[in-house]
Amino acid sequence: MTTSEAIQVRGLEKSYKTLRVLRGVDFAVARGGIFALLGSNGAGKTTVVKILSTLLKADAGTATVNGSDVATQAADVRESISLTGQFAAVDEILSGRENLVLVARLRHLKDPGRIADDLLERFALTDAAARKVATYSGGMRRRLDIAMSLIGNPPVVFLDEPTTGLDPQARIEVWQAVRELAEHGTTVLLTTQYLDEAEHLADRIAILHEGRIIVNGTLDELKRLLPPAEVRYVEKQPTLEDVFLALVGGGKDGDAGDDRTTAPASEDRR
Template structure:
């Protein structure tokens, strides 16, 4: 559904302090297959939204090429737009207009043959029929998100772009929207989803790429990416973490020190942990806490960039 190579975008801003140039996207390649949820995971400012806006024809790339839903991004932008739905971070739901009227307008803009029927069908699909004639300002955050996705899907596109779809939603509404997104995949819709939530990327995405400072730092399935880093992570709060890292290095695939925390990446934490503790005890290194966990996507980000998503400014 999407094949992109070398996408780049630079913004220039002017202020009293002078002109500043920001390389928002610095050469992104990506491929989204038919009927999959593909995630773009990264901190705020990593280039996620800029990448999606380029692929949706809202802004032109400075360099690179892409084919979206069978149409050349630069030569056939109208064909690209006909074949995709786009839901921005803001959602785009009007406060004073009913959900039905907004969806109907979107259907007419896309020249849907029977806009009334298409509107009714998408309202039912997202359990919005009872809310259809209420103005947008009376809807909850989760309801507004469902209306926004309905607007993006009323013309039945094969490809949907969701930019930070669950930002600001409570856990119940997030879980509900996750299930809606899975249903889209089951119905054959390809979804390109940007997020800075680790659990969201892990739970929803068939494949994903992790971006930082406008570059792709890792790509693959969530399980493959975590397996690449390590099977398990032993996190120790320890005296003299640098000396402790030297002590356990022979037992680990990798060690990382973060202030007084030592992260030890191993293949089999259950069997490695007793040996590791004996080694630290023999060196007289005291522990104040210890935890054994499976690797997370935050561990992948840490391994690729040297910092966690939290440190990078994401609400992870």
């Protein structure tokens, strides 16, 4: 493992009785980058994340996270990571600020109130800090969940399908939060089944299919695997996404313009 790699996986295998979920998975994630593990339901994405976060043992292969082996140095791995699962793990009875203060105290950090206030501002939740989380929208809950995972400044964050079940505006809010993680130097491993999510966020994309990585590269490298597109000049019509974002806005920070013009990877752009 080189100093430029935060995660390295070699020959990872995992089976549940006769079902082979992982069949020799190999990939590496650069420090400070966003790496998307793309695949359909049942491809093995969550199994990879569980192994890397020491929640599950591999049958074969090796994996290192932030320089520590997940099998033999599990405690060191857990100290350097944070895991956000498919559903927001927040306490709805508490306010947003109280959720953050609670986690900071559990981590025995100094000045938990200041830590909470800094994260609320960073994730644009200051105005809702005193409200019970039960009143939050899906996007706000997910942003709070990600903020909670950053307490203690872990260098590596795992996001397992973070936008599952969210509406379009909430997804855009979460995308902005993920971009900000990388801007602050955090390494992000993102699993998703959404093509547009991987296209919007990732520096590198690996496609996991039937337990194997079938392709791994930047978006441009993956596009070059197909024949060049035929250039035709057609009148561009607004998509439903364009209409929706124009009417409701593009989430926080007024970044709707960027998101409106990027179509999902599976669509024919017009």
